[in-house]
Amino acid sequence: MNDVLTSEEKAILADIQQYLSESKRDRSRLIPVLQYIQARLAYIPYQSIALVAAHFNLAPAEVYGVASFYNQFRFNPPGKYPVKVCLGTACHVKGADIILENFERKLEIKEGETTPDREFSIERVACVGCCALAPVALLGESVHGNMAPSKVEGIFTRIQVEKEMEARQKSEK
Amino acid sequence: MTVANHQALKAVFQRIREQADQRKTADTDGAVPKITIGMATCGIAAGAIETKQTFEQALAERRVEAQIYTVGCIGHCYAEPVVIIDHPDSGFAPIFYHNVTAGKAKMLVRQFLIEGDPCFEHIYGAMETNEMIPSVTEFDRFNQEVRVVMEKCGHINPEEIDDYLVSGGYSGLAQALQMAPEDIVAAIQHAGLRGRGGAGFSTGRKWALAREAESLEKVVICNADEGDPGAYMDRTIIESNPHQVLEGMAICARAVGAHQGIIYVRAEYPLAVKIMTRAIAQAETMGILGRHIFETDFNFRIKLFQGSGAFVCGEETGMIRSIEGYRGMPQHRPPYPVVNGLKGQPTVINNVKTLACVPPIIEKGYSWFRSIGTEESPGTAIFSVVGDVVHAGLVEIPMGVTLRELIFDICGGIPNQKAFKAVQIGGPSGGCLPAAFLDTPIDFDSLTQAGAMMGSGGMVVMDEDTCVADVSRYFLDFTQNESCGKCTFCRIGTRHLLDILERITKGEGQDDDLQRLQDLSLDIKKGSLCGLGKTAPNPILTSIRYFKEDYDAHLKEGRCPGLVCRPLIAYYIDLDKCARGCDACVGCCPTNAVFTTSTRKKGIDQQLCVKCGECVVACPPEYDAVRKVSPPHLVPAIERPAQPENAEDA
Ligand SMILES: Cc1cc2nc3c(=O)[nH]c(=O)nc-3n(C[C@H](O)[C@H](O)[C@H](O)COP(=O)(O)O)c2cc1C
Ligand code: FES
Numbered sequence: 001m002n003d004v005l006t007s008e009e010k011a012i013l014a015d016i017q018q019y020l021s022e023s024k025r026d027r028s029r030l031i032p033v034l035q036y037i038q039a040r041l042a043y044i045p046y047q048s049i050a051l052v053a054a055h056f057n058l059a060p061a062e063v064y065g066v067a068s069f070y071n072q073f074r075f076n077p078p079g080k081y082p083v084k085v086c087l088g089t090a091c092h093v094k095g096a097d098i099i100l101e102n103f104e105r106k107l108e109i110k111e112g113e114t115t116p117d118r119e120f121s122i123e124r125v126a127c128v129g130c131c132a133l134a135p136v137a138l139l140g141e142s143v144h145g146n147m148a149p150s151k152v153e154g155i156f157t158r159i160q161v162e163k164e165m166e167a168r169q170k171s172e173k
Numbered sequence: 174m175t176v177a178n179h180q181a182l183k184a185v186f187q188r189i190r191e192q193a194d195q196r197k198t199a200d201t202d203g204a205v206p207k208i209t210i211g212m213a214t215c216g217i218a219a220g221a222i223e224t225k226q227t228f229e230q231a232l233a234e235r236r237v238e239a240q241i242y243t244v245g246c247i248g249h250c251y252a253e254p255v256v257i258i259d260h261p262d263s264g265f266a267p268i269f270y271h272n273v274t275a276g277k278a279k280m281l282v283r284q285f286l287i288e289g290d291p292c293f294e295h296i297y298g299a300m301e302t303n304e305m306i307p308s309v310t311e312f313d314r315f316n317q318e319v320r321v322v323m324e325k326c327g328h329i330n331p332e333e334i335d336d337y338l339v340s341g342g343y344s345g346l347a348q349a350l351q352m353a354p355e356d357i358v359a360a361i362q363h364a365g366l367r368g369r370g371g372a373g374f375s376t377g378r379k380w381a382l383a384r385e386a387e388s389l390e391k392v393v394i395c396n397a398d399e400g401d402p403g404a405y406m407d408r409t410i411i412e413s414n415p416h417q418v419l420e421g422m423a424i425c426a427r428a429v430g431a432h433q434g435i436i437y438v439r440a441e442y443p444l445a446v447k448i449m450t451r452a453i454a455q456a457e458t459m460g461i462l463g464r465h466i467f468e469t470d471f472n473f474r475i476k477l478f479q480g481s482g483a484f485v486c487g488e489e490t491g492m493i494r495s496i497e498g499y500r501g502m503p504q505h506r507p508p509y510p511v512v513n514g515l516k517g518q519p520t521v522i523n524n525v526k527t528l529a530c531v532p533p534i535i536e537k538g539y540s541w542f543r544s545i546g547t548e549e550s551p552g553t554a555i556f557s558v559v560g561d562v563v564h565a566g567l568v569e570i571p572m573g574v575t576l577r578e579l580i581f582d583i584c585g586g587i588p589n590q591k592a593f594k595a596v597q598i599g600g601p602s603g604g605c606l607p608a609a610f611l612d613t614p615i616d617f618d619s620l621t622q623a624g625a626m627m628g629s630g631g632m633v634v635m636d637e638d639t640c641v642a643d644v645s646r647y648f649l650d651f652t653q654n655e656s657c658g659k660c661t662f663c664r665i666g667t668r669h670l671l672d673i674l675e676r677i678t679k680g681e682g683q684d685d686d687l688q689r690l691q692d693l694s695l696d697i698k699k700g701s702l703c704g705l706g707k708t709a710p711n712p713i714l715t716s717i718r719y720f721k722e723d724y725d726a727h728l729k730e731g732r733c734p735g736l737v738c739r740p741l742i743a744y745y746i747d748l749d750k751c752a753r754g755c756d757a758c759v760g761c762c763p764t765n766a767v768f769t770t771s772t773r774k775k776g777i778d779q780q781l782c783v784k785c786g787e788c789v790v791a792c793p794p795e796y797d798a799v800r801k802v803s804p805p806h807l808v809p810a811i812e813r814p815a816q817p818e819n820a821e822d823a
Binding site for chain 2: 029034035065093105130132133134136148
């Protein structure tokens with residue numbers, strides 16, 4: 001688990017504390033609260049589990065037990081560009097594991113991990129709902145259909161170009 | 174309710190309907206062309222947002238007046254982005270265009286909207302019969318479908334309740350409010366509606382039990398958890414027509430006497446969550462949900478709960494635990510949720526499709542519903558047909574259509590002249606059926622008898638290049654991961670099944686592995702509390718039954734007949750076909766495994782090759798020189814010439 005929070009994350013955490021103090025202590029709010037935290041921070045840092053546990057008057061282990069039961073919750077910050085590879089049935093049949101491997105090789109991390117510079121992370125997901133385009137990978141919100149190993153390369157080149165443009169725009173300002 | 178009340182209710186509904194009508198008419202300008210774009214997840218993934226933006230831009234640039242209208246999914250996912258253009262002045266019927274990219278969008282604005290030429294070569298079909306363009310209704314895909322649940326999907330804007338009202342929506346609820354609750358339950362019972370969530374339990378009986386349960390508070394839950402990793406129809410229905418589901422829930426609530434409803438939607442479905450939230454708010458504002466529905470004394474509030482992605486939460490008791498804020502572990506039944514469910518209250522849990530069947534049944538009568546489908550399974554079935562099939566997408570067919578008709582007629586068969594091998598039905602709980610079962614009618618009982626099951630409605634068609642053992646391994650990997658861990662047999666047994674399958678697909682299987690798989694499967698079925706464990710071994714059991722020769726090839730010869738299991742295959746380059754000096758495969762190889770031979774042809778370094786198959790794609794079709802074989806020792810030895818600089822440690 002990641003122990004160090006950025007100052008931005010700390011500010012959000014303070015916000016979350018405020019949100020908690022205004023919400024009900026009813027146990028059925030537990031999962032929605034965790035979802036709220038993840039929506040704000042993109043993951044559930046340990047510090048927030050302690051806050052939630054105190055709010056619901058539960059042991060932190062109990063809260064962590066619930067959170068870790070569900071695939072939705074993650075305990076490490078995702079990358080700035082989260083890569084999600086669909087490993088649903090249709091995508092599997094069309095070789096999704098090869099696509100996943102290509103991302104892993106390219107980024108030198110395994111599925112579930114984030115690159116040390118926090119730029120990229122890789123996750124596997126179940127059916128994204130566009131099996132007609134299998135195999136499918138998502139980069140952030142954008143869907144890339146009919147994936148092939150060579151397209152993996154293309155995606156990174158595009159990000160590189162985008163980043164350079166962004167940097168140029170910034171320096172022009 | 175008294176007769177006078179019925180009159181009042183009718184008047185209220187009439188007024189809501191008329192107001193919606195007026196707003197719609199004020200909004201639409203009958204004379205200008207109407208461009209309808211499918212914008213559910215599948216459309217957006219295929220680029221519908223870009224298509225829409227291009228239309229908007231092109232219309233503005235060229236000062237063409239037209240209305241853009243966004244709808245959900247019409248079911249033809251293979252054709253996305255789908256656009257329908259209704260251009261009354263051109264004299265053509267509304268036309269269905271498929272794969273409308275940004276370029277095509279620009280072209281259509283210029284040539285069709287301005288010049289009146291509908292671009293015949295890009296037309297998929299006309300939406301109505303006419304004399305100029307073949308109509309889609311002549312295609313099997315359209316004329317064999319019968320739509321009960323998906324009737325309005327892809328035709329109305331899911332974000333506007335007015336669209337649903339104008340197309341006849343909520344009249345089922347208005348009608349139900351004039352019926353005695355017992356009569357609603359009876360109508361559903363007479364209709365013979367069976368749960369579309371998998372098991373096919375009689376919906377009427379479920380409602381009757383909940384109605385009889387004595388309690389001040391009762392709950393209706395709509396199960397939109399859709400855990401099957403290869404199915405997406407519940408999501409698409411919500412994204413395309415959320416109100417029909419809400420209407421079904423409200424009718425159910427009226428029938429069983431509930432005042433609270435919960436829709437359990439996966440959080441991974443952000444668009445479905447957004448559309449559903451909006452739909453609930455709109456219905457409440459109009460007095461169609463909430464307090465005093467249609468100004469009667471009937472109250473029913475619906476809340477949305479976002480499920481956090483656990484397959485086992487699709488199971489009723491697991492779902493209830495998860496709504497209560499615990500780990501979603503299934504509980505012993507009985508007591509069934511209809512007696513003792515959420516927070517101890519009687520709770521009806523129904524699937525999205527089951528609930529969406531309800532409004533049309535109330536509106537058109539149970540005998541109408543019974544006239545569709547078969548005696549034991551009335552109505553329609555919805556499948557997401559994907560995999561190796563030409564027209565992948567969502568299909569709604571009457572029960573009783575055979576698998577052959579569905580796969581070969583309606584969905585266009587197998588692409589690339591390949592042979593059919595198997596069809597996987599029902600996801601992780603279902604099974605793989607071989608060609609001999611293609612004439613099996615699709616209904617709850619026939620599929621279960623054949624060894625598959627209706628399950629979630631996921632259907633994956635597989636051609637000769639698939640490996641059934643690998644598919645079993647895939648599903649076991651899934652169920653093993655999703656087992657909640659409560660029952661030992663499910664928790665540890667699925668792990669063992671997976672281990673055995675992994676070694677088989679690596680060519681390291683042991684002689685009695687098949688027997689071991691079967692024995693352990695039966696034990697897991699017996700020793701598990703909930704449906705997850707009870708059905709997890711199904712993919713293995715059916716595939717051993719029907720595709721034993723596939724397993725035998727892995728076990729005895731170390732060969733994967735479908736050329737899928739990567740430890741058992743190898744690629745090489747046929748030197749007779751490889752063209753001297755061609756470098757097509759070199760650049761595409763992610764691991765630099767391709768080398769140049771002494772004759773300036775190419776070879777593959779087996780040590781470096783990761784078997785991704787990219788070189789097969791890259792090799793120009795006129796050479797077609799890359800071969801894939803199993804077992805790997807069939808690869809002819811092609812020497813890698815020693816290279817002067819650091820070739821060895823590359
Ligand atoms: C492991 C497991 C997963 C399930 N997943 C779903 C699901 O994703 N969607 C669903 O509607 N039913 C699912 N079910 C079936 C439900 O338990 C339940 O039978 C169904 O929601 C009842 O609705 P119906 O009568 O309308 O089919 C699942 C059952 C099990 C055992
Ligand atoms: S399985 Fe990947 S999109 Fe459906």
